[in-house]
Structure formats: structure tokens, C-alpha cells
Amino acid sequence: MATGRTLSKWARIYGNGYDLSGHARSIGTLPWEFESPDLFTMTDPIHNHLLGQPTIGPLSFNMILDSTAVSGSHTLLKANNLQWDLMIPIGIRAEPAMGDPVYMGKFPQKKYHGEEDGGVITASVNFGIWDAGDRTLYKSPWGNLVAPWADYSAANAGLGYDDLGVAGPTLFGGYMMYQIFAFTVAGTVAISLQHSTDNVAINFTELATPLTTGALATGTFPTAGILETGRTESIKRFIRYQIALAGGTTHCWMALAFVRGTAGLV
């Protein structure tokens, strides 16, 4: 994990277990906003924001229209009007790595416009805001990448990353998003979040109330999802992923990200 600034070529777009990065030309803005309602009178001294009621999204992607079976942008997005678990990791001058920033959430697809752009046939895709009915307990779309897109074939005995920067723990829970892209040999895969106070491999444990996908049958892949802890769950300073392959499965291509809850409104 590097720090500092970066270029757009290091951003990635994962959605519902598909890597859309190779089809994306731009991802636009990644909104997170506390709006000020137009309900104030002229004599109110301050027009305040709706703290605690953020707007996350909408998003607007410009894609290359690609009809490749299964994974092409046209194949995946032409249905429109579907819910997408979108994860946008932002690599810092390199491929997204553990600890890099991630914007994520569940967004309804609102638009799919094929269009011509300077000789190239593109697709303009809009997603609406993260609907309140699907929202987690947490109000931030910004977290960190726990497991970068990769082929995972064994339990994690490695180190994690510093998700907090101070001693911790925090007592405000959080949520994770998993994107599972592919597998070899049918079976099951379970992905969970582990934490530690000191980033010593043997000291990582599951959360007190484990945050885990449970055993997911490979027949449902590609897939993605959001899982959240209770609002007061204790989360230690260092975070890492854990994976359990069973039932014959030997490889799983996946990515995992986590948003830590905070003391305030988010």
C-alpha cells in the first residue's frame, strides 16, 4: 500500500462479481453529501445540513460498449434497472493493494445509453443513489481494500493493514463488501474479516460477532454482497481477510473491502 496521489488508470470498478474496469472509460464523481433541505425560513440564522442523512451516489460511468458473452459491458448492463453492489478501489500509483481507498455501496442502475463518441460506440450508464431500504447502519461509502482482486487458494496466515492509525479499538462496528469473481472446482467459499491489535499474524481473530459470508456455494458465483456488524461491535486497529475453501474448491478470485464505523453520525 502506497500513499499519496494517483492517476485514474489505477482505479478499478467491480460490480456484482464482475470486473468492469477493462470496459470503463470514466467513473465520474463519487458523491457522498449531506444536503441542506430547502425548508428554512428567511430569518433562520443558519441553514444546516441533514446530518445523519447522507446522499451516496448517483454515479455515472462511461463504458466501451462490448458484447463479449458473460463479461462484456453490454452483456452485463443492458438489462438496466438492477441493483449493483459496486466497489471502486483506487490504487495509489499501482494496482489497488491492501489498505488502498475504496468507494462502495449498493446502487440501482437507472440508465443504459448506447451512443457514438468520436467514432467509438460507447455506453453511458447511470446509477441512482444508495436507497435507504438497502442502506447499512453506516453512512459512509469510503473504506479500505482488505483483499485486492487476486486468486486466493489458502487460508490467510499473513499480515493485515493499519485501518485505524491509532491504538483502538473502535466500538462502532462497520460493514464489508465482497466481490467474488471466479473459482476452480465446485464447492464452497467463506470470506470473513479478522482483526488484531498488533498486526502479528497469529494474533488475528474473527470479530466477537464474526463478520462472515458463511459458506457460499460456488454455483452462485460471480456474486457480491454487503455484510454489516452491529453498531457497537468492537473493531481492533489492524484488519485482514480470511478465506476458507471447502467442498473441493481450490481457488477463488475475489476482492474484499471494509468501512469502519465512527463515533459520530457516520
Added chain:
Amino acid sequence: MAIALATVANSIQSLTVTGLTIYDVDNIPAAVDTREKAALVPLPDYITGMSVVRDSYGAAAAKMTITYTLNYRLFFKNAGAGRAGVIEYYDGMIDMVAAIWDAILAIVTFTGGIDMMPTGVAGIGVVMDAANNQFLGCDLSFKVEEFIN
């Protein structure tokens, strides 16, 4: 802050292209020898199109993005090599140009800069080295982007 031009040149030298020796600015050959391998050598006007954009407030500590083009000459075969003159090696040279571009396009990260793209091929035909020897070759250019601070 420091422009890492020499480091970028070194990164280009360390690219692997089968059948090609890539030279750095500090080891330009006085006379090119292509008997065993083709050669990619920095041109005298090595750096062109340099521009700096200030990305943030500040003076020397401001974040800046610098872009420039690095120019190389490909020496593929001595003019006159082979029985049919330069034509005999023409397709091999075109393949070499494609292989060099492939190597540049395949770069994920490299030391010194943050992005590099091939930007041009010019003067395909007979080219001269510093000793005025003639070769079948061409000029290649790569656009480089660096973050300063």
C-alpha cells in the same frame, strides 16, 4: 522535489525485448553494432515536449505533473546486410517496432515515473548512427509522465 529523468531512462533500458539491446543516456555507443542484436539508442534530441503543470498551491513544494517525450533511434540491421538489401530485414524490423511498443504498453509500474505511452514512429528506412554508419531502422518516441512532490 527532483525530476527523475535519469531514473526513467534507466527503467527503459531495463525493459526486456527479445533480440534488442536498449541503451541508457550514460552508455550511448560511439558506433552501433547490430550483428548480434538490434539496438535502441537515445537520440541527441533525447527530450522534447517538456511541460510542467502545477497541480496545487505552493512553490517548490507544490505538487506538479511533468510530461516529456523521450526519443530513441532503433538500429535493426546494417544497411546492406543480407542478399536483398534492406528489404530482406524490413518485416523483422516492423516486428521489432511492435515488440518494443508491446513492452512499453505492458508496463504496469516503473521506477521514476507514473505513466509511459508510445507516441510515435518516424523515419522508417535508412538511419545513421553517431559514426555515420547506415542501418535499417527508425525513430521511436515515448511520452512519460512524472509526479513531482
